[in-house]
Amino acid sequence: MPRRKRSTSPVDPLLLTIPQVAQSLNIGRTKVYDLINREGLPTVKLGTAIRVPATSLKSWIERREQQQSA
Numbered sequence: 001m002p003r004r005k006r007s008t009s010p011v012d013p014l015l016l017t018i019p020q021v022a023q024s025l026n027i028g029r030t031k032v033y034d035l036i037n038r039e040g041l042p043t044v045k046l047g048t049a050i051r052v053p054a055t056s057l058k059s060w061i062e063r064r065e066q067q068q069s070a
Contacts, residue, residue, distance in 0.1 A: 015044060015051035024057070 013020070021041075022029045032052075035041040042056040 012054060014054055015046075016054055016057065018050060018052070021052045021057065 016024065018029055018032050022032045025032070032041070036043055036050075036052075041060055042053060044051050044053055
């Protein structure tokens with residue numbers, strides 16, 4: 001009996017790695033760490049892994065946009 005293929009629909013990750021954040025913002029990895037340490041970019045630690053919640057990243061960007069337009 002042949003195996004059925006699993007549906008591989010693309011799913012947006014809930015947590016982003018530092019390289020994924022850098023790619024999303026079109027900046028370098030070092031700059032992402034700078035934003036975390038100096039600008040309050042929210043993170044979640046899972047053991048030694050640092051992740052950025054996707055929803056928090058979007059909210060953080062929106063707040064910065066509002067601050068700059070005020």
